[in-house]
Amino acid sequence: MKIVKSVAEMQGICRELRTRGVSIGFAPTMGALHRGHLSLVQRARSECQTVIASIFVNPLQFAPGEDFAQYPRTFDEDCRQLEAEGVAVLFAPEAKEMYPSGAVTTITVSGIGDRLDGASRPGHFTGVATVVAKLFHIIAPHRAYFGQKDAAQIAVLRQMVQDLNFDLELVSCPIVRDADGLALSSRNRYLSFPEREQALVLHRALTEIEQSIAHGERRSSALLQIGRITLETATGIKVDYLAIVDARSLLPEASAERGALVAVAAYVGRTRLIDNLLVA
Ligand code: PAF
Numbered sequence: 001m002k003i004v005k006s007v008a009e010m011q012g013i014c015r016e017l018r019t020r021g022v023s024i025g026f027a028p029t030m031g032a033l034h035r036g037h038l039s040l041v042q043r044a045r046s047e048c049q050t051v052i053a054s055i056f057v058n059p060l061q062f063a064p065g066e067d068f069a070q071y072p073r074t075f076d077e078d079c080r081q082l083e084a085e086g087v088a089v090l091f092a093p094e095a096k097e098m099y100p101s102g103a104v105t106t107i108t109v110s111g112i113g114d115r116l117d118g119a120s121r122p123g124h125f126t127g128v129a130t131v132v133a134k135l136f137h138i139i140a141p142h143r144a145y146f147g148q149k150d151a152a153q154i155a156v157l158r159q160m161v162q163d164l165n166f167d168l169e170l171v172s173c174p175i176v177r178d179a180d181g182l183a184l185s186s187r188n189r190y191l192s193f194p195e196r197e198q199a200l201v202l203h204r205a206l207t208e209i210e211q212s213i214a215h216g217e218r219r220s221s222a223l224l225q226i227g228r229i230t231l232e233t234a235t236g237i238k239v240d241y242l243a244i245v246d247a248r249s250l251l252p253e254a255s256a257e258r259g260a261l262v263a264v265a266a267y268v269g270r271t272r273l274i275d276n277l278l279v280a
Contacts, residue, residue, distance in 0.1 A: 001079065001082060001083040001087050001088065001089065001090055002088065002089045002090070003079065003089075003090045003092055004089055004090065004091050004092070005091075005092060005093055005094065005097065006093070006097060007093065007097055007098070007138055010089075010091045010093075010138050010139065011138055013089060014052070014138070014139050014140050014141075015140075017050060018140060022049045022050050023047075023048045023049045023050070023142045023143075024048060024049075024050055024051075024052060024139065024140070024141040024142050024143075025043075025044030025045065025047060025048030025050070025051045025052070025141060025142070025143050025144075025145065026044070026051075026052050026053070026054070026135070026136075026139050026141030026143070026144045026145065027040040027041050027044055027051065027052075027053045027054075027087075027144075027145045028053070028054045028056075028132060028135050028144065028146075029053060029054060029055055029078075030055065030056065030057045030058065030071065030186065031055040031056075031057060031072070031073060031074060031075060031078050031186075032071070032072035032073065032074050032078070032186035032189065033074070033077075033078045033081050033082070033186075034176075034184045034185070034186065034188075035176050035184055036147050036149065036175070036176040036183075036184040036185075037147075038081060038085055039147075039173055039174070039176050040145035040146070040147060040173050041053060041082065041085045041086075041087055041145075042085060043145055043171065043173050044143065044145050044171075045085065045086050047143060047171075048141075048142060048143055050088045050089075051085075051086060051087050051088055052087070052088060052089045052090075052091060052139055052141065053082050053087045053089075053090050053091070054090070054091040054092065054093075054135055054139075055075065055078055055090065055091075055092045056091075056092065056093055056098060056131065056135075057071050057073065058098075058127060058128070058131040059095055059099075059127075060099070060106070060126070060127035060130055060131060061124050061125075061127030061128045061131065062124075062127070063121060063122070063123060063124065066121070067187075067190075070190075071186070072186055072189050075092070091135075091138070091139065098131065098134060105130075106126050106127075106129075106130045107126065107129040107130045107133050107160060107164075108125075108126045108129065109125060109126075109129050109156045109159050109160050109163075111249075112125075112152075112155055112156050112159050112249060112250050113125035113126060113129065113156050115152065115245070115250035115251070116151075116152040116241060116243060116245070116250055116263055116265070117152045117153070117265060117274065118152065118156070119241070120240050120241065120265060125152075125153070125156045128153055128156065128157070129156055129157065129160050132144075132157055132160070133160065133164065133166075136161075136166050136168065140167075140168075141168055142168060142169065143168060143169045143170075143171050144168055144169070144170055144171065145171045145173055146170065146171070146172055146173065147172075147173055147175065147176075148172050148173060148174055148175050148276070148278070149175045149183050149184075149185065149274065149275065149276070150274070151247065151261050151263055151276045151278075152250055152263065154170070154172050155247065155248055155249070155250050157170060158170055158248065159248075175275070175276075177203070180200055181200060181203035181204070181207070182196065182199055182200055182202075182203060183202070183203065183273075183274075183275045185273060185274075187271055187272070187273060188273075190269075190270070190271040191268060191269070191271055192269070194236070195236060195268045195269045195271065198234060198235060198236040198237060198268050198269075199268045199271075199273055201230060201231060201234040201237055201266075202231075202264050202266055202273060202274075202275040203275060204230060205226075205227040205230040205231050205242070205264060206227070206262060206264060206275060206276070206277045208226055208227060208230055209223045209224075209226055209227045209256075209262050209277070210262075210277055210279075212226055213256055213279060218255045218256050218257065219254070219255060219256075220244040220252070220253055220254055220255060220256055221254075223244060223256055223262070224242055224243070224244060227242050227262075227264070228242055231264070231266060236268055236269060237266050237267070237268060238266060238267040239264070239265075239266045240265035240266055240267065240272065241263070241264065241265050242262075242263075242264045243262075243263050243264075244256050244260055244261070244262050244263075245260065245261050245263065246260065246261070247259055247260065247261040247278060256279050257279065258279055258280065259278060259279060260278070260279040261276055261277075261278055261279075262276060262277050262278075262279065263275075263276040264276065
């Protein structure tokens with residue numbers, strides 16, 4: 001696996017691949033990889049001729065006081081895993097390579113970018129959209145792979161791809177969970193053993209909502225009440241949001257119909273975790 005740090009070199013490699021007609025699958029990450037990230041790479045490998053991954057802890061998507069400095073950085077282990085999964089090139093630029101002094105342009109996806117995590121973390125999705133747009137320009141992938149766990153991020157990026165005419169397919173990959181249901185996240189590393197147990201309530205609340213839907217309850221107000229009781233009576237949990245929304249616009253839905261997104265964000269101790277389900 002070739003490791004590339006410069007934008008110019010990365011662009012050169014990708015230009016050459018495209019000229020040769022090689023299809024490029026791209027898995028952008030912030031490192032601290034887990035099986036969820038590897039599932040993106042595996043899907044990319046199965047659908048594209050070559051796979052490029054990136055590791056870049058993007059300062060622009062963290063607000064002051066958030067966990068940018070503490071965000072886990074496990075570069076050597078990440079490289080071993082990506083290489084084992086058959087990634088051809090890893091793009092791992094420094095911050096000054098991505099944001100040289102004088103760079104002032106950002107991308108804001110109005111409306112959608114201010115909903116769910118965008119409401120709780122103002123400016124977060126401008127940071128995400130800006131870095132992903134830059135990565136798309138540098139790598140020009142045919143397909144780009146993102147985890148469904150970050151459902152709001154996917155909605156924001158889909159809108160950006162459509163609005164800015166990016167010539168690529170954005171692929172959403174299923175949430176990968178531990179055996180007990182906890183959705184994999186790089187931030188799970190922050191959890192102490194008791195906090196990890198407490199964190200299971202996110203999946204439990206979603207499962208209860210899913211079961212109520214299966215039993216015929218579709219009213220969002222009733223479903224949210226069920227989830228809220230579970231979350232709010234759990235120890236060590238502070239709910240940020242629990243919402244039933246349209247998966248594309250992220251606007252609230254009065255009824256949880258097929259394709260609606262049930263999304264939750266909560267603090268477990270100081271760690272903010274998210275999870276969601278798509279109504280079947
Ligand atoms: O989902 C992530 O890990 C990040 O938000 C992304 C898409 C790599 C942009 O920094």
